[in-house]
Amino acid sequence: MIWGVLQFPGSCDERDALNACEVVGDEARLIWHEERDLSGVDGVVVPGGFSYGDYLRAGAIARFSPAMEAVAELAAAGGPVLGICNGFQVLCEAGLLPGALLRNQELRFICRQADLLDDEGNVLSIPLKHGEGRFYAPEEMLDRLEAGGQVAYRYADGHNVNGSSRNIAGVRNEAGNVVGLMPHPEHAVDPLTGSIDGRKVFEALEKYA
Amino acid sequence: MKARVLIRPKEGILDPQGKAVERALPALGFEGIGNVHVGRMVELEAEDPERLDELCEKLLANPLIEDYEIQHL
Numbered sequence: 001m002i003w004g005v006l007q008f009p010g011s012c013d014e015r016d017a018l019n020a021c022e023v024v025g026d027e028a029r030l031i032w033h034e035e036r037d038l039s040g041v042d043g044v045v046v047p048g049g050f051s052y053g054d055y056l057r058a059g060a061i062a063r064f065s066p067a068m069e070a071v072a073e074l075a076a077a078g079g080p081v082l083g084i085c086n087g088f089q090v091l092c093e094a095g096l097l098p099g100a101l102l103r104n105q106e107l108r109f110i111c112r113q114a115d116l117l118d119d120e121g122n123v124l125s126i127p128l129k130h131g132e133g134r135f136y137a138p139e140e141m142l143d144r145l146e147a148g149g150q151v152a153y154r155y156a157d158g159h160n161v162n163g164s165s166r167n168i169a170g171v172r173n174e175a176g177n178v179v180g181l182m183p184h185p186e187h188a189v190d191p192l193t194g195s196i197d198g199r200k201v202f203e204a205l206e207k208y209a
Numbered sequence: 210m211k212a213r214v215l216i217r218p219k220e221g222i223l224d225p226q227g228k229a230v231e232r233a234l235p236a237l238g239f240e241g242i243g244n245v246h247v248g249r250m251v252e253l254e255a256e257d258p259e260r261l262d263e264l265c266e267k268l269l270a271n272p273l274i275e276d277y278e279i280q281h282l
Contacts, residue, residue, distance in 0.1 A: 056249075057271055064268075093271065100274045107225050136222065136274060163223070 001080075001209035003028040004041035006071070006087070008051035008062050013084065013186060017047045020186035024202045036066040042209040043080035044071050046087030048129075048184060058101065058132050059089030068094055080208035081178040082201070085130055088170070088180030097171055097180045098145060099137035104130070105163025113194070114183055115156035116169050118204070119149070123156060124197035128183040135164035135171070135182070142166055148174060153181050153201075177208040210258050211282040216270045217248030248275075 003021040007014045007030050014030060021028035028045075031038065038044065051062035062068065068090065075081045075096050083091035091097040104110060111129040118124060137145065142165055145151055153170035160167045162182070170181025185198030218224045226247040234242050251269055255261055261279050270277040 056269070060268065060271070100271055102222070102274060103225055105223065105225055107229055134223075138273070 001026050001042040001206055002040065003043050003045055004031040004038055005029070005045045005047055006031050006033060006067050007047075008033045008049070008065065010051045010053055011047050011049035011086070013048035013184065014045075016184075016186040017045045017084065020189045020198060020202055021045065023189045024199050024206075026202075026206070031067055033062070033065040033067045036070055038067075038070040038074055041074075043082070043205060044074060045186075046071065046081065046083040046090050046180075047186070048085030048087060051086055051090060054086075054132075057089075057093065058086060059091075059093040062086075062090045063094035072096060075173070075178045078175060078177050078208060080205035082205055083178075083180035084184055084186060085128075085133070085182055088182055089132070091178065091180045096178050097173055098141060098150070099135055099168075099171060101132050101182065102134040102136050103132050104134055104161075110161050112161065114159040114161065114169075116153045116159070116181075116183060117156055118153055118200065119151070122197075122200065124153075124185075124188075124200060125195040126183040126185055126188045126198050126201075128161070130162070130182055133162040133164070133182040135162075135168045137165060142168075145171060149176075150174065152179050153183070177205070179205060211252070211254050212258060212261060213280040213282055214251040214253070214261070214265060214269050215248060215278045215280065216251070216265075216275050217246055217277075219274055219276050222274055 188198030
């Protein structure tokens with residue numbers, strides 16, 4: 001499959017995302033945020049960084065970019081969309097994923113390796129680095145997400161460093177083709193950096209292409 | 210017309226910024242201050258004030274986590 005990796009002013013992880021797509025055996029190309037045409041692309045990664053300087057709220061401005069309109073169409077058509085960190089914030093702001101990301105409970109920017117649990121019972125060791133990664137949704141929405149299998153990734157016990165509700169690190173939409181998470185799977189694809197568990201996050205979405 | 214939009218965290222949502230400010234106050238000799246919340250203020254001039262609500266819902270505030278209040282100046 002061919003991934004498109006969005007690039008906003010202020011994105012900083014798009015190159016690692018491109019590399020990760022290639023490491024798992026797919027093709028990938030960068031898509032500038034002003035591009036409206038996603039033809040030729042099977043899926044999209046909305047990468048991490050500080051799109052539009054995180055002004056107003058993280059992800060709030062990026063959701064209005066032409067590329068995000070195209071991403072919304074791709075998502076509605078069932079194509080795979082992966083939002084990482086700031087990309088997760090953008091997808092939540094755009095209404096493509098439920099919930100919101102708030103300032104970390106301890107107010108500090110956190111950068112460390114964390115263990116995540118996927119819904120197949122795998123433990124994934126993946127780095128995270130964020131200041132606003134505390135997943136929040138109202139209680140009734142959390143119940144609905146859990147009942148509907150929409151919690152994609154949880155922090156393992158002792159690894160919920162930002163205070164996220166119910167240890168949630170990542171969620172998916174109802175159809176399952178749109179996934180967002182705060183940790184950075186694209187930084188965990190090469191044995192050189194200690195873990196290749198991030199590959200699983202990309203591979204899990206390939207079936208929607 | 211000129212307007213001011215006040216945006217604050219919804220009641221019941223943990224507001225660590227407000228808590229941090231609250232905890233710092235006694236050290237500076239300010240006793241008896243509680244319930245501190247930190248929000249955001251946006252000042253703007255609108256040709257069509259009718260649409261300010263929509264603007265707040267769509268961009269200035271995230272209705273899931275924030276309340277807003279429009280003050281016409």
